[in-house]
Amino acid sequence: MTKILYIEDNEDNIYMLSRRLKRKGFEVVTAEDGAAGIEAARRERPALILMDLSLPVMDGWEATRLLKSGAETKAIPIIALSAHALEGERERALAAGCDDFDTKPVEFERLLEKIRHFLDKGAPS
Numbered sequence: 001m002t003k004i005l006y007i008e009d010n011e012d013n014i015y016m017l018s019r020r021l022k023r024k025g026f027e028v029v030t031a032e033d034g035a036a037g038i039e040a041a042r043r044e045r046p047a048l049i050l051m052d053l054s055l056p057v058m059d060g061w062e063a064t065r066l067l068k069s070g071a072e073t074k075a076i077p078i079i080a081l082s083a084h085a086l087e088g089e090r091e092r093a094l095a096a097g098c099d100d101f102d103t104k105p106v107e108f109e110r111l112l113e114k115i116r117h118f119l120d121k122g123a124p125s
Contacts, residue, residue, distance in 0.1 A: 001027040002119060005046035007037035007063065008081070009055050013104070017050070020108055034058030038066055041073045048118055049078045050111075052104075053093065061096045068097035077118035081106065 004021060008014050009032050018028040029044050031037035035058045041049060049067070053060035060080060067073040080093035083104040090101040099118060102111050 001025065002048075003027045003029060003044060003046040004048050004050060004115070005029050005031065005037065005040055005044060006050045007031045007034065007040075007055065007060065008050070008052040009033060010052075013052075013106075017106060017108075024112065032056075034060055034063030037063050038070075038073075041067055041076060042070070045072075046076060047122065048115060049076055050115075051078050051080050051098065053080055053082045053084070061092070064093075064097045075122075077122070079111070079114055079118070 004026050006014065006018060006028055008030065014030050018030060021028050029040055029046060031040040034055045051060045051064055055063070064078055067076065067078065077099040078097065080098040080101045081104055082089055082093070093101045100114050102114060
């Protein structure tokens with residue numbers, strides 16, 4: 001079962017998206033802030049990370065930078081999720097090290113396509 005780490009502080013979002021991903025056959029591990037997300041990534045070694053950008057303790061921007069600078073976590077694809085669809089938000093997320101960006105509320109099929117793209121890209125030939 002492919003493991004996804006979902007770093008999100010909103011319980012409703014965690015419940016909704018985790019449940020839908022589990023129905024698609026993914027194992028979902030969650031963390032409620034950026035610092036806990038970094039620890040979970042190191043411990044769990046997920047195939048992919050879904051990263052909310054507005055997080056307590058440590059925001060998603062800083063958590064992404066630290067994950068992408070760590071030897072054991074830098075290769076894990078990170079898809080940023082943000083309710084702020086402001087101009088430049090996507091570019092800022094990519095500059096921080098995210099591999100892709102999507103908006104909230106999540107359009108599940110679009111997000112699933114992005115997840116599969118990164119998982120297929122990392123699959124051995």
